[in-house]
Amino acid sequence: MVVCGDDGLARRLAAELQDVYRAHVVLVVPDALSGTPAGGRGGDPSRGARAAGRFGVGAPRLPTPSPDDTVGRLRLPLEEILSAEPTDEALLRAGVDRAASLALLHEDDEVNLRAALAARRLSPGLRLVVRMYNRKLGQHMEELLDQAALLAMPDVDRAFLDASTTVLSDADTAAPALAATAAGGTSKVVQADGLLLRAVERAPSRPGEVPDPGLCTLALLSSSTADPAGSEGSDASGPEGPLLLPDDATVRDAADRGTVVLETVRYAGPALPLRRLARRGAPLGALLSRRLRRALAGIVASVLALSVTASVATDADPVHASYLTLLDLFAIGDPAVGESTARQVLQLLAGLVGLALLPLLVAGALEALGTFRAAGALRRPPRGLSGHIVLLGLGKIGARVLARLRELDIPVVCVEEDPEARGVPLARSLAVPVVLGDVTEEGVLEAAKVHRAHTLLALTSSDTTNLEATLYARTVKPDLRVALRLYDDAFATAVHRTLRAAHPGAVTRSRSVTHLAAPAFAAAMMGRHILGAIPVERRVLLFAVVRVSGTPELEGRTVAEAFRPGARRILALDTAVPAARHPDLGAVQHGGDEPQLLWDLHPGYVLRSQDRVVVAATRRGLAELLGTPARPHSGTH
Secondary structure, rough: OOOOOHHHHHHHHHHHHHOOOOOEEEEEEEEOOOOOOOOOOOOOHHHHHHHHOOOOOOOOOOOOHHHHHOOOOOOOOOOOOOOOOHHHHHHHHHOOOOOOOEEEEEEHHHHHHHHHHHHHHHOOOOOOEEEOOOHHHHHHHHHHHHHHHHHOOOHHHHHHHHHHHEEEOOOHHHHHHHHHHHHHHOOEEEEEEOOEEEEEOOOOOOOOOOOOOOOOEEEEOOOOOEEEEHHHHOOOOOHHHEOOOOOOHHHHOOOEEEEEEEEEEEEEOOOOOHHHHHHOOOOHHHHOOOHHHHHHHHHHHHHHHHHHHHHHOOOOOHHHHHHHHHHHHHHOOOOOOOOHHHHHHHHHHHHHHHHHHHHHHHHHHHHHHHHHHHHOOOOOOOOOOOOEEEEEOOOHHHHHHHHHHHHOOOOOEEEEEEOOOOOOOHHHHHHEEEOOOOOOOOOOHHHHHHHOOOEEEEEOHHHHHHHHHHHHHHHOOOOOOOEEEOOOOHHHHHHHHHHHHOOOOOOOOOOOOHHHHHHHHHHHHOEEEEEEEEEOEEEEEEEEEEEEEOOOOEEEEEEEHEEEOOOOEEEEEEEOOOOHHHOOOHHHHHHHOEEEEEOOOOOOOEEEOEEEEEEEEEHHHHHHHHHHOOOOOOOOO
């Protein structure tokens, strides 16, 4: 396996492939990233420790790894190659002509595309996993690279071709979990063929209370209630950490622990609500102020009153009377010399109304012009705003999370230091208020109305910035819900312990983007179809599509026999015949297609070779279930 990258995701993925899949990994990184621990940003392995000391957080002692992480699993040596970019020479030095998979994880889409084209030319049978932020370009490139593989190997197996090129985005993988963490309640979702799997955290049941089991229990939350750090357990937390995919007996014996339950399954069609479509028009209130609208309404009422009075006083036709009134209003009618006194008085009154109308028309034109000129400017938070989410950072992660939050119609106020950040145009197009400034400076969070906010979501690329903003926000509003982005597990545990101890009544959650994204990238390198990942504290539960054929742990077994506590559980069966199956179950199917997955599976159902199932699994459980696929032979290698 070859991994190329320029940030912490590359090292996190390399560790995932080594620890979980027991693969030999060659890591191609810039010199600045050499020696950086998994999950770091590069250049300074002690970043988290120094940040902890800066804010008075004690340096944590790393927990003892669980037996499942260590017994019989010696990590293979990691080979590193230093190269600023994955050039042809660097790729050949890494052995792509002999490798089974190549992951291109540079933050620059163009660098990844150039390297993908070069790798496909050097090794047509190579499995490619490409990190891209541009979704549309990624889709086109995936089709192009698959076609290149098919031309080089016309007799290749269709199953390999479907997985020969995979384009993923760490932002898209992590955004749903981050947005759900900030919103609270409906925390975790995974999409499969237009269906949404909704995983919900539930508190421990009270004495005498019978909890609703839902469709199944996905996990038991951390058992430690005395130590606040127990609420954010990771893979290294030992027996008191979160337990994924427990059996029914374990769930019954752990009544004092919270659970993550698969609660509902519902159709998620692509249609937008009518009220959302209606917002695309420009309302009158956005062009003219309330005072101006009232003044114009008064002018219209005066004109109608003059027209009716003229019709009654002069016995004129109502249409003709209205016409004469408008002529007098705009001062283009003949003077009423020699006519009745009533007609002369009405003409004078119409002229006075016309004098009042002229400045109103000018004011309306200026206001409308100012509105259109300000359409491209950033909005400021409205005065009475409350119950919103304050989003710090509008980089590629923040932009994706902002889009998710607005899809849920959740009010958001963004804070960004760089006016040219990737997510600023998106915020402008969505009419989301943005405060430009450094979140560590006084007054910036106050401008975002953090004292009346529901949640603070800190997603900048700096752990220290996220922590500093969180600490300051807690001084303004102690019960504020906080979800912050932290890379290092040990640093996150220390931060979580301190924040929970200082503010026990508030909710604090920490998330790592690389932690959420690495399992999906690793599974794609192994040729697996991953529907999504659900975070359980700082662990991850994967949802994968598995072919029963060639999988001895599944083929010929019942659903109950295939269930392995703590490792894997079958959730759904693909009911479509093999020829009619959708290659990507994670995509929303358009055109009114019915969902093809059956979620109500009988435990006694026997899995057949032609079946395809959806499996919930831990990282290690998925690796043990599927093993390492062989690389297909090509005509040139």
